[in-house]
Amino acid sequence: MKNSISFRVWGRYALFTDPVTKTGGEKCSYHLPTYEAIKGVLKSIYWKPTLVWHVDKVRVIKPIRTQTKGTKPLVWGGGNSLAIYTFLHDVEYQVKAHFEWNTHRPELKKDRIDGKHFSIAKRMLEKGGRQDIFLGVRDCQAYVEPCSFGEGEGAYDTIDKLGFGLMFHGFDYPDETGKDELSSRFWNAVMRKGIIEFPRPEDCQVKRFLREMEAKPFGLDETLRPVAVEEARI
Amino acid sequence: MSWMSKLYETYEAALASELPDRDMLMPVSHTIQNTHVRIVVDEKGNFKRASVLEKTQIILPATEASAGRGAGEAPHALADKIHYVAGDYPDFGGKKKAYFPGFEQQLGDWCNSDFPHPKAIAVHAYIKKGQVVEDLIKASILHVDESNQLLQKWPHEVSEENPLPSIFRVLPKTAGRVEQGDALVSWSVEKPGNPDSQTWNDPDLQESWMEYDAMAPGANGLCYITGEEHKLAKSHPAKLRHSGDKAKLVSANDLSGFTFKGRFTDTKNTIAQRGSQAVGVGLEVTQKVHNALRWLISRQGYRNGDQVYVTWAVSGKKVPDPLADTITLMMAAPVFDLEKELSPQIDHGMDLGQQFALRFSNYLRGYHNYLEPNEQIVIMGLDSATPGRMGVIYYRELLASEFLDRIGQWHKQFAWPQRRTAEVANGKKKPGRKTIWPISTPVPRVIAEAAYGDVIKSNDTLKKSILERILPCIVDGQAFPRDILLSALRRAGNRNNCEKWEWERNLGVACALFKGFYMRHPDLTKRREYKMALEQDRHTRDYLYGRLLAIAERLEEVSLNAGGENRPTTAERLMQRFADRPYSTWRNIELGLQPYIQRLKRDRAGFLTNRNKELNAVFEAFEAEDFTRDTPLSGEFLLGYHCQKQFWFKQKSESEN
Numbered sequence: 001m002k003n004s005i006s007f008r009v010w011g012r013y014a015l016f017t018d019p020v021t022k023t024g025g026e027k028c029s030y031h032l033p034t035y036e037a038i039k040g041v042l043k044s045i046y047w048k049p050t051l052v053w054h055v056d057k058v059r060v061i062k063p064i065r066t067q068t069k070g071t072k073p074l075v076w077g078g079g080n081s082l083a084i085y086t087f088l089h090d091v092e093y094q095v096k097a098h099f100e101w102n103t104h105r106p107e108l109k110k111d112r113i114d115g116k117h118f119s120i121a122k123r124m125l126e127k128g129g130r131q132d133i134f135l136g137v138r139d140c141q142a143y144v145e146p147c148s149f150g151e152g153e154g155a156y157d158t159i160d161k162l163g164f165g166l167m168f169h170g171f172d173y174p175d176e177t178g179k180d181e182l183s184s185r186f187w188n189a190v191m192r193k194g195i196i197e198f199p200r201p202e203d204c205q206v207k208r209f210l211r212e213m214e215a216k217p218f219g220l221d222e223t224l225r226p227v228a229v230e231e232a233r234i
Numbered sequence: 235m236s237w238m239s240k241l242y243e244t245y246e247a248a249l250a251s252e253l254p255d256r257d258m259l260m261p262v263s264h265t266i267q268n269t270h271v272r273i274v275v276d277e278k279g280n281f282k283r284a285s286v287l288e289k290t291q292i293i294l295p296a297t298e299a300s301a302g303r304g305a306g307e308a309p310h311a312l313a314d315k316i317h318y319v320a321g322d323y324p325d326f327g328g329k330k331k332a333y334f335p336g337f338e339q340q341l342g343d344w345c346n347s348d349f350p351h352p353k354a355i356a357v358h359a360y361i362k363k364g365q366v367v368e369d370l371i372k373a374s375i376l377h378v379d380e381s382n383q384l385l386q387k388w389p390h391e392v393s394e395e396n397p398l399p400s401i402f403r404v405l406p407k408t409a410g411r412v413e414q415g416d417a418l419v420s421w422s423v424e425k426p427g428n429p430d431s432q433t434w435n436d437p438d439l440q441e442s443w444m445e446y447d448a449m450a451p452g453a454n455g456l457c458y459i460t461g462e463e464h465k466l467a468k469s470h471p472a473k474l475r476h477s478g479d480k481a482k483l484v485s486a487n488d489l490s491g492f493t494f495k496g497r498f499t500d501t502k503n504t505i506a507q508r509g510s511q512a513v514g515v516g517l518e519v520t521q522k523v524h525n526a527l528r529w530l531i532s533r534q535g536y537r538n539g540d541q542v543y544v545t546w547a548v549s550g551k552k553v554p555d556p557l558a559d560t561i562t563l564m565m566a567a568p569v570f571d572l573e574k575e576l577s578p579q580i581d582h583g584m585d586l587g588q589q590f591a592l593r594f595s596n597y598l599r600g601y602h603n604y605l606e607p608n609e610q611i612v613i614m615g616l617d618s619a620t621p622g623r624m625g626v627i628y629y630r631e632l633l634a635s636e637f638l639d640r641i642g643q644w645h646k647q648f649a650w651p652q653r654r655t656a657e658v659a660n661g662k663k664k665p666g667r668k669t670i671w672p673i674s675t676p677v678p679r680v681i682a683e684a685a686y687g688d689v690i691k692s693n694d695t696l697k698k699s700i701l702e703r704i705l706p707c708i709v710d711g712q713a714f715p716r717d718i719l720l721s722a723l724r725r726a727g728n729r730n731n732c733e734k735w736e737w738e739r740n741l742g743v744a745c746a747l748f749k750g751f752y753m754r755h756p757d758l759t760k761r762r763e764y765k766m767a768l769e770q771d772r773h774t775r776d777y778l779y780g781r782l783l784a785i786a787e788r789l790e791e792v793s794l795n796a797g798g799e800n801r802p803t804t805a806e807r808l809m810q811r812f813a814d815r816p817y818s819t820w821r822n823i824e825l826g827l828q829p830y831i832q833r834l835k836r837d838r839a840g841f842l843t844n845r846n847k848e849l850n851a852v853f854e855a856f857e858a859e860d861f862t863r864d865t866p867l868s869g870e871f872l873l874g875y876h877c878q879k880q881f882w883f884k885q886k887s888e889s890e891n
Contacts, residue, residue, distance in 0.1 A: 019513040020238060020458060024485040025493045026625025031236075065712070068627040068702065070619060073493075082619040086627055165236040166461045171497075182497070186461060208456040210511040211499055 001056070003118045004098035006149040007125055008061070009041055011142030014088040014135035019168055019184075025073070028086040029136065031064050032189055033093060035198045036170035037136050042097055044131040045144060046124040048227065049218045050111040051099040052176050058196045061092040063155040091135065091142075096149040104178040108220055116227045120234060122146075156194035164189035169204050175215035176201075182213040237629050238459045238515070238523050240548060240612050245526035248550045260525040261440050262518055263447040265296040266477050269313065269434075270404050270417040271375055273366070277352060277425040279359025281369045286400035291477060292420055292434035295443035297340075297450070298517065302469045302482070309337035311344060311443055312354060312433060316376075317415035321364025326371075327383030330415045338362065349446040351439050353423040366419070375401060376414050386411040448518075455509040457516035459523070464516030466509040471524040474616070474624065475531060475542055481624040483524070483616070484515065527614075538679075538701050539694045541617045541627070547634065548610045554601060554638070556613065556708045557701075560645050560674035564597045587766045590673045591646050598642050602635070609634040613709055617698065627702065630709055637709070644708045648675045648750030650766060651880055652742040653735070669738075671880065673766060675750075676743045678704040684743035685721040687731060713756045719747045723869035727813045729806055745876050748869040768877040770851070775860040776867045779816045780874025781852050783809065786823050788882065789845050793830035796837050813871065817864045 014029065016037050021028040035055055042053040067089040072080040099121070101112045124130045125146050133142045156162070169185040177183075185204040189196065218224040248259050260266060269292050274282045295311035309318050317323050317330040318337040341358045344350065360366075367384075370376040377385045377399060387410065392398045405412045422431040433439055448465075457464040470484040498511040527544075535544040536557045547553045554563050605611075615628030632640070651671035658668045682690050682700040690697055706712045726744035729737050752762040769777070787805035794801060804826040805812075812819040834842040853861075 020484055020515065021626065023494045023510065023512050024482065024623050024625075026483075026619070026623050028626045028629070063710075065706070065710070066628065068617075068625075083623070084617055084619045084625040084627060086625065086629075165239045166459065168458075186458070188461075206456065206461045208514070211504075 001098050003100070003121075004056070004096065005045075005121055005125055006094065006096040006147065007045075007144050008092060008094045008147045009133065009135070009142050009144045010061075010092035011133075011135050011140055012090060013067070013140045014091045014142070015085060015140050016088070016136040025081070025083045026085070027083070027137075029066065029088050030164070030167055031066075031088070032060070032164055032167065032191065032196060033058060033135070034168050034170065035187075035201075036168070038093075038095055038097070039170065041095070041129075041133055041135070041142070041144065042099075044133050045129040046117075046121040048111070048117065048230075049105060049175065049224060050102055050108045050227070051117060052102045053097055053099045054200065055095065055097045055198050057096045057149065058198070059094040059149065059154055060156055060191065060194050060196070061094060061152065061154045062090055065089045087140065094147060094149050094152075094154075102176060104175060104215075105218065108218065108224065111220055111224070111227055113227055116231050120227070120231055123234065154194040156191065158193070159191075160193065162191045164191070166206070169198070170201060172201065172207070173215070174213050180212055180214050182210045184208050184210060236631060237612070237614055237626060238519075240610070240631065241523040241526045242459060242519055244530070244546065244548050244550065244612075245522040247548060248526065248529070251550050259529045260293055261444060262521040262525070263295060263297075263444045264293045264440065265301040265310075265471070266291055266293055266473060266528075267313075267418060268477060269294075269420040270401065271316075271370065271419045272422060273360075273370075273419055274422040274424055274431070275356055275360045277356045277423055279356050279363070281360065281365070282424060284370055284373045284375050286375055286404060287420075288400065288404050293440075294420065294434060295440065295447075297447060298467065298469055302472050307331070307333045307336055309333060309340050311340065311447075312357060312439075313418060313420040315416055315418050316367065316370075319361055319419050320366035320415075321361065322367045323415055326367050326378060327381075328367075328415045329386075329413060334364075344443070344446050347446050347449070349442040349449075351442040352425075353421070353433050353436065353439055354442070356423045357421045357433070374399075376417075377401070384414045386413065452517065453505075453507055453509045455514045457519055458513055459515055459519050462516075464519065466514045467517040467520045468505070470515070470520050471528075474524065474528050475535075475537075475540075480621055481618040482622065483527075483624050483626070484513075484520065485623060538698060541615060541698050541701065543613065543615045543628070543701075543705065545611065545613045547605060548612065551605055551609070553605070553611055553634075554598075554641055556641055556644075556705070557677060559677045559680075560594070560649065561672060563645075564594070586673060587649070590649055590766070594642060594645055594649075598638050601638055605634040605638070607633065607635040611637040613705075615702070615705065628705060632709070640709055640711045643711060643754075644750075645675045647753040648714075648746050649673050650675075650742055650746035650749055651876075652676060652746065653739045669735075671742070671883065676746055678708075680739070680743060681718065681722065681747065684725065684740040685718050687725060711754070713754055714747065714751045716751070719744075719751050719869070722747050723872065726872055728810045729802075730810075741872060741876055744869060745873050748873060764873055766877075768881040772874075773855045773857070774870060775856070775863070776870035777874035778852050778855055778860075779812075779820075779867055780871035780876075781878045782820065782849070783812055783823075783871070784875045784878035785845055785848055785852070786827055788879075789827055789834065789842075790830045792838065792841060793833045797833065812867075814866045815864050816867055816871075817862055 015027060016030040016034050017027045018030050038055045038058055039053050047053065065088065066086050068084055068086045071083050071085050073083055075081050125144060129144050133144050134140050135142045165188065166186050167189040169187045172183040172185060174180050174182065185201060186206040187199055187204050220226055269287055269290050271284060272287055273284045276282055292313065294313040297311065300308040300310045314337060317328055318333045321334045323334065324332045338361060341354065345355045345358050367376060371378055379385055388398055388402050390396060401414060401417060402412050405414070405416055421433045423433060424431045430436065452465045452468065454463055455466045457466070470482055472482045473479050474481065474483065494512050500510050500512065530544050530546050531542055534546065534555065535542045536555065543557060545553055545556055611632045611634055613628065613630045614626065616624050617627045618624040650673065652674050654670055654672060655667045656670050657665040659665055678701045681704060682697055686696060700718065703715050707714050722740065722744040725731060726740045732740070749764045755761045783805055787803050790803035790805060794803065804823050808819050808823060831842065
């Protein structure tokens with residue numbers, strides 16, 4: 001597919017928080033990464049407001065193991081409280097993703113130059129990402145490396161189908177949907193032979209409107225460096 | 235997440251099923267609480283009589299707010315404490331806040347709604363009179379002093395003829411004082427011609443309350459569990475582990491603390507209108523989920539302090555408990571012979587390990603037939619860091635066939651003769667106790683005790699974390715943690731840190747862990763299999779050294795016994811040193827054995843010959859350099875030691891039989 005990259009991301013811990021447990025503070029991780037978490041990894045590798053990353057497939061390499069840790073999270077009013085977080089331990093995923101132009105930002109049309117964004121993305125991937133990679137929460141540091149999707153053995157290659165129930169997919173932010181709303185999306189997660197094929201955000205059936213929100217404006221040459229200039233710098 | 239949807243499925247399956255204890259499954263809109271006083275009224279609302287109840291728990295109708303109530307005012311629907319139910323409570327000097335008007339209003343609304351019930355109407359008519367405390371005092375249930383104020387302590391002397399009134403016995407005490415307003419009143423409504431007068435188990439009454447409560451206003455929104463639009467819950471139930479448990483699995487009351495807010499802009503108003511932005515769970519869904527969890531925990535949960543682990547099949551069928559020990563598990567099988575199990579007949583065609591594996595497979599086959607192969611088994615672990623919140627610390631969904639396979643592997647790989655005491659019938663005298671060594675697998679609690687000793691007794695955190703690390707070995711088939719193994723081996727090699735019986739038990743546990751660890755070593759080249767009987771052809775250095783130690787100990791032991799002396803043998807005393815420097819310590823032991831060998835030549839020549847034969851066999855089996863090397867021994871020497879001792883023990887019990 002055009003503008004497609006594939007890489008492997010691995011880390012010692014991951015915490016893809018389940019919203020049901022998030023509000024109580026005793027965060028528990030989903031067993032699978034969410035679309036939004038992988039999109040976060042992609043955005044850390046390389047991102048400009050001109051593009052929207054789409055995650056095509058994620059493959060689980062290592063078996064799913066959880067580990068709980070007691071933590072002392074900070075309280076807004078000062079001091080600590082105690083909580084027990086359940087992380088995923090020793091994770092590795094292979095990801096295949098591509099980007100498309102963000103059609104809801106017509107002011108950045110001049111920035112949509114074929115090839116330049118893609119070459120920067122590939123170079124940043126080789127370097128391990130432009131910004132720090134993390135899995136779910138910022139505490140769970142991870143690393144990326146280019147690879148070809150599907151190589152090597154995975155822990156779940158032989159298992160035909162595993163269902164995980166209704167899972168959080170991602171947030172619909174106003175800059176990617178064109179509507180001044182924040183919504184959350186859900187999907188019925190299924191893993192076939194170790195591979196999770198995420199539906200496109202538009203195709204998610206279960207959505208929930210959360211609140212009004214406005215997109216952050218970007219002006220080419222004002223708050224956003226054009227890609228030609230960027231490529232020359234890197 | 236899946237655990238909530240699985241619990242929801244379990245609730246629905248349990249309701250629909252014919253399980254015998256499904257009556258314990260709580261209906262929606264009800265909560266469980268201890269009750270202290272029963273008041274019986276007639277259908278017109280006249281007081282008839284009252285009594286004090288001890289250790290009685292009932293299911294009572296409750297609103298969403300009152301089910302999870304803490305310090306504020308939140309009346310239950312029908313049965314509640316005296317300071318809610320009695321209009322005249324403040325007149326008698328009650329110290330707690332009088333919440334009667336709210337209670338009476340709520341009950342009245344229910345009675346005037348579309349779903350009234352005659353029993354509720356009768357109770358309402360009675361409490362409206364506002365005479366509850368007065369009637370209870372007249373019935374000698376509650377007690378007052380001379381100025382008609384409710385007593386906080388019983389002032390008179392307690393003796394055989396004047397016992398403490400029951401109300402002071404059943405109510406919880408704070409600082410020695412009892413607040414009589416804390417007594418929870420439950421009702422019975424007697425109507426001539428109607429034998430069923432109670433209100434806490436009446437399905438009609440429960441139905442009518444459920445329907446009324448469902449009509450209550452509330453925000454509608456997407457339920458994150460079912461994916462459909464439902465009336466959303468404002469608060470989630472507590473009381474999961476016991477009826478006084480305030481810890482909640484799902485809570486969303488921290489609007490100012492940034493526990494979760496971030497990009498969400500929830501305020502009290504927006505939550506009341508549209509539900510919280512962060513998460514939404516349907517009211518019915520959350521009640522069913524928590525009721526199912528509570529039922530499962532009370533029915534089949536394994537408790538370890540604050541932690542609870544519960545294993546269940548979604549269909550409600552019985553499943554083997556991953557944390558139970560082997561003998562208990564097999565006892566639950568339909569055809570089981572405890573006698574035969576504890577002293578198995580020796581089938582010389584198969585070795586002990588194979589026999590045990592066969593017996594355990596038979597036991598599991600019963601379960602394979604009983605459960606469908608694709609049935610979902612769920613294992614869940616809960617723990618709370620603070621008293622108000624609980625977290626899910628472990629969650630696995632497995633297919634029944636997978637689950638039974640993993641349990642089978644755990645029990646077979648980690649099986650070893652373990653020390654147990656059994657009662658032996660002794661004619662007319664009190665039954666004696668005999669030490670036996672049935673083959674079984676140590677449970678996590680015993681593993682923790684063997685690996686860490688007395689420290690465990692005072693250190694809850696350590697106990698919890700060990701259980702947490704061992705459970706994935708049982709359920710997920712993961713490799714056993716090496717540090718627990720090393721700790722157990724070290725403690726089993728030191729005979730002085732505990733009592734003799736404890737040391738013997740630790741030895742059994744350490745051998746079991748060593749054997750299991752190597753059977754499922756993550757590095758395939760390092761895997762080894764050990765038999766549970768003496769392996770004459772195993773020539774590894776550590777194993778042979780273990781056998782040497784056992785033979786030396788036996789020689790000296792028998793010699794001491796023959797002489798009537800009761801001293802620890804040289805081998806016993808030097809065991810730990812032997813583990814660190816076998817060759818040089820063996821010299822000491824051998825030299826120390828000489829006088830005892832002399833004695834045995836005189837008294838037990840035959841025995842001595844046999845032991846000498848064994849010694850020679852072991853010496854021959856050694857490779858030359860292995861014997862003279864003084865490097866520390868691994869846990870394998872314990873296996874050799876124990877197998878050799880078991881060999882003689884069996885010979886002895888065979889010859890006795």
